[in-house]
Amino acid sequence: MRKAFILSFLFACSTAASYAQADKLMAELDEPATNKKEDVSATFKATRIINSSSVENLAAGVLDFRILHRFGRVSDGFDNAFGFDNATTRIGLDYGITKWLMVGIGHNTLYKANDGFVKAKLLPQQNNGIPITLSYLGGINATGDKAPPVPPGTEYFFTHRLSYTHQLLIARKFSNRISLQLMPTVIHQNLVDSSKYSNTTYAIGVGGRVKVSKRMAITGEYYYRANNADMLSYGVKTYNSLSLGAEIETGGHVFQLFFSNSLGITERAFVTQTTDTWEKGQLHFGFNISRVFTVVKPKEFRGDAKKW
Template sequence: MAKHLLLSLLLLLAPYLMQAQDDLLDLAEALDSTEAGYVSGTFKATRLVNGHSVETNGDQELLFLISHRFGTLNSGAYNLFGLDQATIRLALEYGLTDRLTLGLGRSSLEKTYDGFAKYRILRQLQGAMPVTVTGFSSLAIKTLEQQLPERPTAFSSRLTYTHQLLIARKFTERLSLQLSPTWVHRNMVATRQDENEVYALGLGGRYKLTKRTSFNAEYYYLLPGETADQYRNALAMGFDIETGGHVFQLIFTNAQGMVEKLFIPQTQGAWEEGDVYFGFNISRVFSLKKEGDW
């Protein structure tokens, strides 16, 4: 537990630690005030599909995110092909700076609370830095009541940590790709065969269709192990639709969960069997800057 808390703390302290980096980062900071040469809009939203993108909130911007997943399409007409069933996550994300974002959320699935920090370490710069790199660290807590109350579970056993390095490049105005090496640690697992440490590699991208719409796809490959043998890789596809201050994301995925703890090591759905969840993300950004701060 201590090493994961330390990693989370290091991510929170990253803005200060990065001041001691090499000349390339110093150059980037010097250009930051003019935005000269920087590549913007790698993705439309802070989520690629299920997982996070490299994007962070702007300085003093508050994002309200509603994520919704219906039941599986193969649940039949009686359940209106999944529309009678639903899970939901509500979240608030705040940009302490235009590089550092903190967020809190609550999912109905397993009654999970989660908190995270994202820090944009590097930003794609024409002729100098080929990619944008963002560090992500989260803590999730399962609060679902125990099936055996006479055998209480310690609080620490309910915790799951996720650490990611999000690496993305905007190749053209239409095409952006992202690589997401991922480490998930679960303090307690169901059986002795389950793995406390789960490693995965996320791959995803966005292709812009029109000025306000894009097609997005995302795949998390579980590295070989017991978890990979028992569960499936999460595959999600969807469309981003920008409407003023909102970004509306329509999603099809074999993962019911909407936080890393759930959709990376616990996906059970099979696309070929129709275990596909339709859902959406909708986000609204509010600027909390005072007029004199502009």
């Protein structure tokens, strides 16, 4: 009898021990996962907010074919079909070299400009880590239209067509719904009326995105110029650029629609050459379409590696 009691007691003990063991199993798996720093994803939905670049990069090996349209002034009214008749376009290709480095080229109908850029992600925002994403954007722009009039005795060189953009993109995804980005910007134009203006324009841009539903967001961006605000563009007064829009996610791409007082699509054009203003209703309707192609497959999907 006593023996049976001891036996059953011991058995109970060992069963209890193994149950406790089972509960601990989950905890054993959990351990290293806590405090893991993870990069925040999808601060913005596309590589552009509206005109500005966002901190988002293309994935490595992805080619993005972009068609960007800006129509004429809505305020032109019926005669120009509310701007439809005077569309400008940028057609471009972007490519992700690594997950933190992308490049792009494009041609603009406005000023027949060709542009190219490099964008590098320097710091990623992390859960339990770095609070912001920091990227650098460097661009070059060459106008291709007819030489503008220059003072007698001077010559118009090719280098006069060039301008350079440097931007820091500082972004934070505050929540699943709200992302904001600050953009200190330096634009150097090789040719300006240097008796009145500086070759270098300093500006600060702010852009953002607020998600209103699972697949729709409201976007906006504004640039304030710290100098050269009174600079003329081809003899016309310029304004600060303000754009407001919406983006809709469809299966294959993000469709961005917006109104802007800027007709230009490159940084030089929309920061320093915006000749229209919201106050007079001189808005341009525009949209960005992008189509991505996976050129280099991720390693899990290459040839023999895919044995699953």
